[in-house]
């Protein structure tokens with residue numbers, strides 16, 4: 001793990017209310033997948049190429065994956081994250097700052113993460129809010145037909161945000177004055193088609209693990225996919241996100257970009273994801289640790305540390321990353 005990230009994690013653990021720390025840190029079930037996401041990177045190694053001179057590698061290929069409730073981490077919440085981002089920020093539908101304010105504060109493109117809602121008018125209004133705010137894409141999370149079961153939250157009895165905090169995008173939606181609860185439901189590809197018909201924004205899917213679903217995503221005109229197991233917070237029997245990546249990349253065959261998130265904690269992790277065919281890596285918890293430890297400056301430290309380390313790893317790899325450079329450790 002990058003030492004800056006490790007230090008910010010320790011600081012976050014020390015300053016956060018333990019209930020909120022556990023909400024951020026925890027996973028589903030026995031937290032097997034939570035641990036595996038990081039362990040999968042340790043099982044792989046990179047064979048660097050030599051004598052390549054000065055090759056131009058990819059730009060800093062990191063985006064901020066959507067995480068809920070940033071005001072639990074810091075009073076400035078998503079505003080601090082947006083100010084620090086400087087790269088794509090996928091803003092959670094469950095943000096504690098309305099999406100228009102997130103976009104206004106942002107230093108890079110903002111994409112809106114959407115959980116489709118059972119009432120289509122509610123879903124449409126959320127999409128319109130994202131459009132009006134100036135979001136550059138929609139990211140529909142498809143790995144959550146039901147809520148994950150997080151034992152740490154259940155043990156603490158943590159179900160609701162403290163007084164004064166709310167999922168601000170869920171205010172004053174059709175049919176409900178005031179706040180509406182986020183609902184999960186089992187949607188279908190026809191619902192994705194409807195979202196595509198409703199908006200001219202690029203529509204990404206987040207939470208694809210099966211290669212056949214990746215092919216369906218391409219066939220349904222999706223702009224890109226996130227190979228993700230929701231940071232180990234949904235089904236605790238799936239593979240590590242990194243282990244699911246190569247088959248999805250092969251199925252997609254370069255037709256759309258594939259982002260990997262889950263367990264990315266260093267420049268080497270980013271390099272491994274790219275070598276296995278990801279266009280970019282997403283980071284979830286490290287941003288929350290930076291935010292909790294030091295607000296906007298903390299998020300910036302996370303991104304700067306990863307950028308610096310990734311560039312160093314890339315230089316040591318001869319400026320290029322490809323699958324033939326990845327080997328399994330003995």
Ligand SMILES: Cc1cc2nc3c(=O)[nH]c(=O)nc-3n(C[C@H](O)[C@H](O)[C@H](O)COP(=O)(O)O)c2cc1C
Nearest residue numbers: 024065066067068092141230231262263283284285
């Ligand atoms: C506290 C927390 C809240 C999350 N909230 C959301 C969310 O609102 N929407 C979503 O699509 N994913 C959500 N995720 C999943 C992240 O987008 C991402 O897939 C995951 O955190 C990546 O793994 P990492 O934390 O190991 O980097 C959340 C993850 C965490 C840890």
Ligand SMILES: CC(C)CC(=O)C(=O)O
Nearest residue numbers: 067068094147182230233
């Ligand atoms: C269910 C959401 C409010 C947040 C989420 O996706 C998560 O906590 O993993």
